[in-house]
Amino acid sequence: MNSPKDHTRDIAIRGLRLAYGDVPVLDGVDLDVPAGTVLALLGPSGCGKSTLLKSLAGLLRPRQGSIRFGSQVVCDDGRHAPPEQRDLGMVFQDYALWPHMTVGQNIAFPLQMRKVAKAEHARRVEEALALVGLAGMAARRPADLSGGQQQRVGLARAIVARPRVLLFDEPLSNLDRDLRETLCAEIGALLRTLGTTAVYVTHDHAEAHALAHCIARMASGRIASLEHNEPGH
Ligand SMILES: Nc1ncnc2c1ncn2[C@@H]1O[C@H](COP(=O)(O)OP(=O)(O)OP(=O)(O)O)[C@@H](O)[C@H]1O
Ligand SMILES: [Mg+2]
Incomplete structure (x- = not known):
């Protein structure tokens, strides 16, 4: 069992590398998400955002590096906890509901x-x-x-x-603009209520600024910049 203090978890990513065949996609990702905060992940199409998110979820297995959720090392050289052992929830762009x-x-x-x-x-x-x-x-x-x-x-x-961890992969990009704004505000309110640590992939800067405490930009398989942000501003 988790102690009450472990209600939410920080995320620590170190030296994460992953390639599809010979093509490196994650090329040494280092990233920290403090417990209870939301990190937005921005970057051009194809830069590896979904790949990083799937690595956090346990759906992909990085070649090198480590991922820690609170006190739980979920990925390390040779170690790979399956998704169901990571205590996370994930929201996908295409909803992924079972019809x-x-x-x-x-x-x-x-x-x-x-x-x-x-x-x-x-x-x-x-x-x-x-x-x-x-x-x-x-x-x-x-x-x-x-x-x-x-x-x-x-x-x-x-x-x-x-x-204890929520992962979002462009959850609003299939919706039209008005609905996107409404749902974005609702997700923000929900994240504040739950206080869950979250990583939120988006193309939309307004969404990132509305939701995140920290905005990370990915480029060339790494985190290129980090910006602090006050959600809702
Ligand atoms: N299963 C796969 N096999 C081979 N290459 C892949 C596979 N999945 C993704 N890629 C490639 O890896 C790179 C990163 O893909 P990824 O889906 O992580 O990008 P992304 O940043 O999420 O892009 P987008 O913003 O378009 O969703 C791309 O060049 C993509 O073509
Ligand atoms: Mg993607």
Whole structure:
């Protein structure tokens, strides 16, 4: 069990390297995200943002370097904790909901993975749905929801198990502008409520400034610059 102090975790990335074949994509990434803060990751298309995020999630295995979440080393030379052992939630650009499952079943999936008692599921799912403004929608199918609502379900699924790290990969880029602004503000409020450490990949500078305590820019497989920011300004 985690102690109450370990409610949220810092992230420390050191010397991370990853190549696709002979092409290096991460070329020595060093990055720290203090516990309870949001880091926005910006950079040109193809610079490796999603690759870095997937490495944090455990979906890709770096060739070299280390990743630590709080006291847990999740990746180190030879060591690789699978995603389900990293206590994280992830929100994807394309929502990645399972179409054959109801909204409630989609959201309950992380609870099932973590072996949370079945009797708890309905309450936790409703709580997460209420947090994203979709109370009462558990019985719907993803196909019967708008894009914005589907991404709210993606968000509810990411937070339902109250993970200690949240990862976002351009979660709003499939939505139109007005909705993007609304959901961005909602995600900001949610992150402040939960106080979860988060890495948020985006192309949108306004989104980064609205949400993040720190803005990192990637270039040539490394972190090229870091800028402190006051979220909402
Ligand atoms: N499975 C793969 N096999 C080979 N090359 C890949 C693979 N996935 C990504 N790449 C390449 O690695 C580089 C980094 O990709 P990545 O998806 O991390 O970029 P990104 O910064 O997220 O870009 P975008 O902003 O367009 O989403 C790109 O050149 C991409 O073509
Ligand atoms: Mg990407």
